[in-house]
Amino acid sequence: MTPNIPDSPHKRLVIVGAGFAGLTLARQLAKRDDLQIVLLNKDNYHQFQPLFYQVAMAGLEPSSISFPLRKAFQSRKNVHIRVTDVKRVIPSRQVVVTDLGEIHYDYLAIATGADTNYFGMKEIEARALPMKSVSEALALRNRILQNFEDALTINSDEERTALLNVVVVGGGPTGVELAGTLAEMKKFILPKDYPELNFENMQVYLLEGMDQLLAAMSDESSEKSRRYLEDLGVKVMTGQVVTEFDGTCIKTKQGLKIRTHNLVWAAGVKASPLEGINPEVLGRGGRIKVDRYNRVEGYDTIFALGDVAMMVEEKYPNGHPQLAQPAMQQAKLLSKNIKRVLDGKKPEPFTYKDLGSMATVGRNRAVVDLPFLKFQGFLAWLTWMFVHLISIVGVKNRLLIFINWVWNYMTYDQSLRLIIKAKPPRIPKEPVPEEKVEAPAVVH
Numbered sequence: 001m002t003p004n005i006p007d008s009p010h011k012r013l014v015i016v017g018a019g020f021a022g023l024t025l026a027r028q029l030a031k032r033d034d035l036q037i038v039l040l041n042k043d044n045y046h047q048f049q050p051l052f053y054q055v056a057m058a059g060l061e062p063s064s065i066s067f068p069l070r071k072a073f074q075s076r077k078n079v080h081i082r083v084t085d086v087k088r089v090i091p092s093r094q095v096v097v098t099d100l101g102e103i104h105y106d107y108l109a110i111a112t113g114a115d116t117n118y119f120g121m122k123e124i125e126a127r128a129l130p131m132k133s134v135s136e137a138l139a140l141r142n143r144i145l146q147n148f149e150d151a152l153t154i155n156s157d158e159e160r161t162a163l164l165n166v167v168v169v170g171g172g173p174t175g176v177e178l179a180g181t182l183a184e185m186k187k188f189i190l191p192k193d194y195p196e197l198n199f200e201n202m203q204v205y206l207l208e209g210m211d212q213l214l215a216a217m218s219d220e221s222s223e224k225s226r227r228y229l230e231d232l233g234v235k236v237m238t239g240q241v242v243t244e245f246d247g248t249c250i251k252t253k254q255g256l257k258i259r260t261h262n263l264v265w266a267a268g269v270k271a272s273p274l275e276g277i278n279p280e281v282l283g284r285g286g287r288i289k290v291d292r293y294n295r296v297e298g299y300d301t302i303f304a305l306g307d308v309a310m311m312v313e314e315k316y317p318n319g320h321p322q323l324a325q326p327a328m329q330q331a332k333l334l335s336k337n338i339k340r341v342l343d344g345k346k347p348e349p350f351t352y353k354d355l356g357s358m359a360t361v362g363r364n365r366a367v368v369d370l371p372f373l374k375f376q377g378f379l380a381w382l383t384w385m386f387v388h389l390i391s392i393v394g395v396k397n398r399l400l401i402f403i404n405w406v407w408n409y410m411t412y413d414q415s416l417r418l419i420i421k422a423k424p425p426r427i428p429k430e431p432v433p434e435e436k437v438e439a440p441a442v443v444h
Contacts, residue, residue: 003100005080008036013338014096014105015039016086016274018046018069021306021327022111023393028335030076034342037079038103040096044069044083047134048392050324051401053174055137057181058145058416059408062134064400067393086112088275091299096274107301107338110277110288111331114269114307114322117285124245128265131174138420140264145419147261152196162259164202167250169242170266171208171215173359176225178264179206180362183232188412204234205258209241209267214367216321217357221367224376228361242267269322271308283310287319292349294334305330313352320352324391329353360384363409 013029015022018041026039048065055062073079084098089110095102116130129140144166151163168179182204191199206213206229212222213229213236229236237256244251245263271286281289281297287310290296294303294311306327310319320326330350337347356370358380366380385405392398408414 003082003103005038010034010036011106012036013107014103015109017111017113019113020324021331024328024331025109025335030073030079033078039081040084040086042085046393052131052137053178056131056140058141059414060404064397066134090276110274110304110308111306112272112308114271117268117270127245127247128263130265142419144262145417148194161201162248163261165260166262167205167258167260168264169207171213175206175266176213176359179204179229179234183234184362206234206236207240208238211238217369218374220374221369225361225367228365273308293347294330305334325355326352358384
């Protein structure tokens with residue numbers, strides 16, 4: 001098997017990863033006919049990560065937040081997409097090694113993003129439920145819904161409660177949004193689906209190791225989000241560091257124990273750098289150190305951007321926040337700089353423009369921090385929905401999500417609570433030995 005990418009007289013840019021950074025970079029440069037672009041990704045679609053939690057909580061279909069890569073570049077003959085895993089880069093030969101073989105590059109952009117960080121706790125990694133991809137969001141949905149089904153057949157009250165309880169670890173936007181959605185499901189939806197179960201026995205916990213939620217946002221938004229969650233019935237516990245989970249009970253460093261079969265891990269991320277990059281340029285969290293032009297330290301033709309990159313500015317000594325906005329802004333400037341280099345001009349340094357941050361806690365509840373204004377409540381909730389809608393790739397996806405949100409708001413219900421399991425592999429039967437095959441009876 002080979003990548004089978006046609007030769008070109010033009011420079012070749014290989015982009016690894018089709019998240020916010022990789023897809024934005026490819027789309028910005030796709031119109032340059034004097035540049036060949038090779039986009040490598042392990043899936044054939046782009047995923048809108050901020051709404052993974054809504055897929056996990058049966059609020060949206062996976063297809064609503066996924067966009068086929070080939071559709072984005074249908075008319076661009078200079079863009080070549082290959083679905084494969086990238087194993088490593090060999091800078092001395094200017095090639096990346098993939099499952100399809102080696103691919104040569106003139107410029108390489110690493111946009112591999114970040115993955116779940118378990119902080120070295122193998123037991124939790126094996127049993128907790130992460131949410132960094134559409135498939136993981138579906139697995140989370142399957143697990144929680146299946147546990148509700150299993151709770152119907154359990155005679156032990158203690159075991160039933162453990163099946164119903166959900167513990168979310170991590171007080172960032174993902175954890176806050178997930179806990180709020182679970183609390184609303186418990187209140188409005190689950191009692192209708194499972195009238196035989198007493199959901200007063202179900203508890204939704206949100207555990208955070210720091211002293212406050214949404215630490216990257218303002219104190220005002222942090223306190224308001226906590227108040228919103230507690231009003232919904234979520235048990236918010238800050239200053240609790242989870243250290244153990246055996247599948248039925250979690251334990252924290254501070255001595256807290258909670259019986260549950262559902263541990264959702266949203267406690268942090270770590271970068272996913274490519275093997276072959278000099279380990280000395282890896283910074284905190286495995287992020288690749290880059291200069292203000294997104295060039296990897298020590299390499300002239302290799303760039304890193306988005307969550308995997310660590311670019312230091314005076315206001316960001318530990319790198320930019322691992323969010324969509326820094327990734328997209330870096331990709332847009334890098335695309336301009338590559339165009340400038342191709343045209344014989346000097347590149348421009350990057351400066352991050354903080355456009356603000358936001359999180360939703362549930363129906364009519366959200367918090368928004370803008371550079372010039374901070375507000376909460378219904379207006380913040382509308383702002384959150386508008387920003388996410390316009391950020392989605394594809395008009396059809398925006399329409400589907402908008403229809404789902406309107407329906408959910410009007411009915412207090414979703415109709416997507418499906419347990420979708422992969423079909424187990426079919427084991428072929430052993431052929432019957434020829435001598436044991438009986439001849440069919442002849443009917444006269």
